[in-house]
Each structure stands twice: as C-alpha cells, then as structure tokens.
Amino acid sequence: MEAAGRWARALLWGSLPVALGLLLWGAVAAGEDRRRETLKALPEASPELLQQRRRLTELALAALREAAETDENVARRPVPWRK
Structure with missing residues (x-):
C-alpha cells in the first residue's frame, strides 16, 4: 500500500510540469493567432x-x-x- 502512495505522488509531481507546459502553449498559441489577425489588418x-x-x-x-x-x-x- 505504501508503494501505491509513492507511485501516485510520483505521477502527480511528474504531471505538473506537463500540465504547466500545456497551459503555456495554449496561451502562446492564442496570442499568435491574434498577432496574425492584427498583421492582416494593417494598412x-x-x-x-x-x-x-x-x-x-x-x-x-x-x-x-x-x-x-x-x-x-x-x-x-x-x-x-x-x-
């Protein structure tokens, strides 16, 4: 039972950087789309x-x-x- 708890903690700590990376990637991708639209609208x-x-x-x-x-x-x- 102790081993299962350690595995759960290891998975949790290992998934945090992945989740943070996905959130940052989503934020940057949204900004890139907005930048492209702005450049298209420039005179x-x-x-x-x-x-x-x-x-x-x-x-x-x-x-x-x-x-x-x-x-x-x-x-x-x-x-x-x-x-």
Missing part, C-alpha cells in the same frame, strides 16, 4: 508593398546566388554593381 499589408518586398527579396537572393557562384569578393565591387 502596410497592401499589394503594392508586398510586391515591393518580393522584388527586394528577389534582388537580394540574386546577389547571394551570384556571390556563391563566383570566387570574386562581390562585396568589394563599386556601387551600383551590375550583373
């Missing part, structure tokens, strides 16, 4: 701005791709550089 999320961000990302990726393909130090090129 900065216009199609023009998103297209501009995509273009800048494409330019940065092109520069990185070129730097990876050459042995030259592309960071030392005079600005503005051309491909």
